[in-house]
Amino acid sequence: MVDDRSTTAQTAPAPPAPSARPVLEAPDIARVLTRIAHEIVERAKGADDVVLLGIPTRGVFLARRLADKLAEITGRGTAVGSLDITMYRDDLRLHPPRALARTEIPGDGIDGRLVILVDDVLFSGRTIRAALDALNDIGRPRAVQLAVLVDRGHRELPIRADYVGKNLPTSLRETVKVLLTEEDGRDSVLLGQRLKERSEGAGSGAGPDGPEGPSGADTAPAADR
Template identity: 65%
Template sequence: MGSRTVLEESEISRALTRISHEIIEANKGVEGLVLVGIPTRGTSLAQRIAGQISRIEGTDVPVGSLDVTMYRDDLAKHPTRSPRPTEMPVGGIDNATVVLVDDVLFSGRTVRAALDALNDHGRPRAVRLAALIDRGHRELPIRADYIGKNLPSSKHERISVRLVEHDGVDEVTISQDEAPAEAAR
């Protein structure tokens, strides 16, 4: 089973730079902006976007991490991983514009779980979604506001996002999935 690279390091960097500019433009600056990553790679991407925004605007943007494991509606189908810590920025999220950040948007179930989890931490003014990859196949009416790359794929393919922070390399690959379609990201 071979895989092919669909995004390399430089393309991921350009996509995150574009997403950063789009977030700033849509928010009309950085006031009231909070980035919240969905572990594991979404948190790293949120930190990278915050770094880009800081370089562009000269102001730090608060970053948090939101574990959604126990909020998922498909726990019976998938073995759960150990929950990661949820860390909200010191100022919280009340009345903020929260941008949820994830690596791959697929069925929409992770984002739905994130919206439920977010409610336990405050009441944002607005919630937006940024995804490095949107692969389609939505099962819920959820769409990303900021997308690095639309990557239409078969349900029998696996999209793998590898980041330096976790995998030692920045790349996105696509391969045939050996597991049933329900298990594919």
């Protein structure tokens, strides 16, 4: 007699990925970057001593775009570079080792200059706290400001952005994913929903707002910013 009952547990199909809706498209992103550039020129009374430092990955691309916008407005080039914050994060023990990004500081350095950190999404503020620590090991700027494409709220540290492309109220169950042409093939900001845990205690033990990585879109890389 053949027992035709399966001896292996049936695996439930994975739930479909929640749909995400665009909150900014390419023309909107270009428009807010132009506005931020004008705000920088107005507040800095020009951009002669401004240094833009992008936080990898997408913050670097945004910093370069802002530098181009500033050049269009002022007719002069703006120093631009990148600042890797990997080794300054406070969650290194919680995540697998990750590759270091490049830190590139303009030749004239940052001492006595206005440094504007540039990132895609501002969330908890922990990435910016790490960036300030990294900056402290490089030089002593005259002042430090922060420009972000999206501020989604839910700060865990007393950090705020000086220049914001879009204030986007969110819940902790929502995700904000930034796509940029240089990295993703198109420009867009998408608002979506996190997948619920499949079962209690499943996976690594992280909840729906559990560990994410250091940079990029906050559905994985930038959710803890």
